[in-house]
Amino acid sequence: MKVRFEPEGIELEVDPSQAPFGHDGKPFSILDIALGHGIEIEHQCGGNCACSTCHVIVKEGSENLSPSTEDEEDYLDRAEGLTPTSRLACQAVVKGDVVVLVPKYTRNIHFAPPPGAE
Numbered sequence: 001m002k003v004r005f006e007p008e009g010i011e012l013e014v015d016p017s018q019a020p021f022g023h024d025g026k027p028f029s030i031l032d033i034a035l036g037h038g039i040e041i042e043h044q045c046g047g048n049c050a051c052s053t054c055h056v057i058v059k060e061g062s063e064n065l066s067p068s069t070e071d072e073e074d075y076l077d078r079a080e081g082l083t084p085t086s087r088l089a090c091q092a093v094v095k096g097d098v099v100v101l102v103p104k105y106t107r108n109i110h111f112a113p114p115p116g117a118e
């Protein structure tokens with residue numbers, strides 16, 4: 001199945017039987033796949049659903065992700081630039097083709113972006 005990361009336009013062909021990729025987050029989550037292929041997404045809590053720094057916006061294929069839990073929703077509420085299709089990358093397990101936008105920065109309440117950052 002295909003996972004595409006915007007805005008860079010990096011498209012990966014990934015195989016669930018290869019998961020986990022030995023990184024943080026649930027096996028075959030967006031975070032696991034990204035980190036396993038050299039795409040850096042913030043993940044301050046180590047992929048344990050205890051922050052909101054791994055916030056991504058799903059542009060296509062939200063139906064191809066595992067449903068979000070109440071815990072995930074609680075942390076997402078604190079994410080910068082929250083949208084109706086926002087997910088925590090460490091919790092959203094990929095089940096089919098998806099396109100995700102990684103915001104320029106994601107932050108939690110303890111982190112301030114550098115001056116001039118969007």
Ligand code: FES
Nearest residue numbers: 043045047054090
């Ligand atoms: S890395 Fe902290 S919630 Fe995903």
